[in-house]
Amino acid sequence: MRTGRTRAIGLVLPDLTNPFFPELAQAVENTARSLGLLVCLIDSQGRVDGEADGFALLMQHAVDGIIWCPLGSRLPAYLKNLARPVVLIDRPRPGYAVVHSNYLMGGRLLAQYALRMGHTRVGLLSGPQHLESARQRRDGFVNAFPRSIDIAWEVCVGFDGVLTAEAREALKRRRKATLIVAGNDLIAIGAIRWLSEEGVRVPDEVSVTGFDNIRWTDVVTPRLTTIAQPVGAIGARAVELMQERMSGAKIATRRTIFDVALVERDSVKHLGHRG
Incomplete structure (x- = not known):
């Protein structure tokens, strides 16, 4: 496995117009920076071909690993020949380390x-x-x-x-x-x-x-x-797992699940108890 050649990691997200993902990207970047890692961000813009193009671009720049929130339910064929560690966020797939909420x-x-x-x-x-x-x-x-x-x-x-x-x-x-x-x-x-x-x-x-x-x-x-969702914790954990993979640790199937919490505001009316 290639390790530590560039100290750069890729981050592939499906849609930066969804405010959840910029917040996630910020969490990933903050933790990566604290570890001396550079983050190369790819927005696939909801397109499978955009995702594939992003992976190809990251490979051209010789990133040491990729943190990825997949678009679809099937893993693309090119992933088998990637020769880089991959950590998934939010969308689990068999055989990969993943971080997501409960x-x-x-x-x-x-x-x-x-x-x-x-x-x-x-x-x-x-x-x-x-x-x-x-x-x-x-x-x-x-x-x-x-x-x-x-x-x-x-x-x-x-x-x-x-x-x-x-x-x-x-x-x-x-x-x-x-x-x-x-x-x-x-x-x-x-x-x-x-x-x-x-x-x-x-x-x-x-x-x-x-x-x-x-x-x-x-x-x-x-x-x-x-x-x-604890977005900050999710992003931080994904980078930590990537750091472990880059150091040669075997964590391919590790799954980290974070608890979530109800946030009560003003959009639900109390109807009282019904018999």
Whole structure:
């Protein structure tokens, strides 16, 4: 294994327009700098070919390893011939060291909170289900209290927060859902904006929750109730694992999972207890 030739590592992220990822990049860079490592950042812009081009560029610059948040569920063939250590963030794949949050825990926390606030009929704007991170957020919520919470409808959308026609139609009809549980904060913010444009007041007429606790959640109106991921700790741990790999340590299958926390703000109305 090549080690220590450049003291540079690559960081490949899927979408820097999502505020979660710049915050993650900052955490990675801060820790890397403290260890004397240079970070080369690639934004794949949500494109598989952009991801492949980014990997090729990093190889041209002879980085010593790559920290990567993959776009899709399948690992690209070129990864087999990479000859560099790879550490994954957020999206686990078999055989690789990975760092991510406890998404199932986050879903369960939201389900507990929904019941505490009196919401028993819920609409889901789930994230892309080919990603384990999105599936576990959804499953953690749905499986927590299946006899107590009725899923009125579910639509899957991208993590970029762009609402499809199907999603807009579901929000319009709502089918008596009193709470919309979104797969991430961008989806939640997109839903709140669309509902506002349609004259629907959040949380007075319908409540909304997110996931990630990006910085926008505290400045939108209403301020968004969400699940906080420890982004700083995730980024720092990924760099630490990369440093171990670069030193020759065998950690290919190590998995680090961080707990998450509910952040209660203003986007969920208390309906009282229902009998």
